Amino acid sequence: MADAALRSHARVGYDTRRMTVVANGFDLGALTASEAERDALRRRCGFRAQHIVVGTLGRFNLDKDHGNFVKAAGQLAANDERLRFLMVGRGLDDANGVLARWIRHTGYADRFVLLGERDDAAVCLAGMDIFCLSSRTEAFPNVVGEAMAMGLPCVATDVGDVAVLLADTGVVVRKADPEALARGVSGLVARGPGYLFELGQQARERIRASYSMRCVRARFESIYDSVLNEGRLPCADSPVS
Numbered sequence: 001m002a003d004a005a006l007r008s009h010a011r012v013g014y015d016t017r018r019m020t021v022v023a024n025g026f027d028l029g030a031l032t033a034s035e036a037e038r039d040a041l042r043r044r045c046g047f048r049a050q051h052i053v054v055g056t057l058g059r060f061n062l063d064k065d066h067g068n069f070v071k072a073a074g075q076l077a078a079n080d081e082r083l084r085f086l087m088v089g090r091g092l093d094d095a096n097g098v099l100a101r102w103i104r105h106t107g108y109a110d111r112f113v114l115l116g117e118r119d120d121a122a123v124c125l126a127g128m129d130i131f132c133l134s135s136r137t138e139a140f141p142n143v144v145g146e147a148m149a150m151g152l153p154c155v156a157t158d159v160g161d162v163a164v165l166l167a168d169t170g171v172v173v174r175k176a177d178p179e180a181l182a183r184g185v186s187g188l189v190a191r192g193p194g195y196l197f198e199l200g201q202q203a204r205e206r207i208r209a210s211y212s213m214r215c216v217r218a219r220f221e222s223i224y225d226s227v228l229n230e231g232r233l234p235c236a237d238s239p240v241s
Contacts, residue, residue, distance in 0.1 A: 060091025
């Protein structure tokens, strides 16, 4: 469950005193990729050592607002020749005529690489230097947590639980605003590779400390203990029926 979902339920009349939020957890052991895998993917995509790869991962869908990402990428490409853009997910491929048209309109189609749907998300994330979430709506965006777990600095739109998840380990920008998304990315790039690495490590540590599978299990056990021993949820004022 997401804090955003709790707020949504509260707006239609549910009693939040009888609810508790347990966020999704991430398996850090599965979210890994070797340097060799990263290098192989980047070579396949035509990325060179000097390139800064800004990526996104998720199926082509209006809610994901890939148009926002593409417009921001066009603005970024015009100002920094080092930047490259990697798009991974179902429908993010050359067969998508709508996406292809958006990319052509940027004037920098040669800067984009579309990989489509893949089963090696961790390797794809490892091939990026900055992760972007451009969505117009989300609840709890797992892909942001996965990127953080991979040690990626993130720039994400202020939707759902993004701000709660990132805290001070990434950049949160207004949704449906390509200029804001571009500013968020360029601000990180301007700080240099050392800063990007350090911010990514802080993001990974946040996932380890607060959103690991161990943390989620502990939260569920606390709920079960409270219900069994006291007949109430940890946040509730009345017995659970």
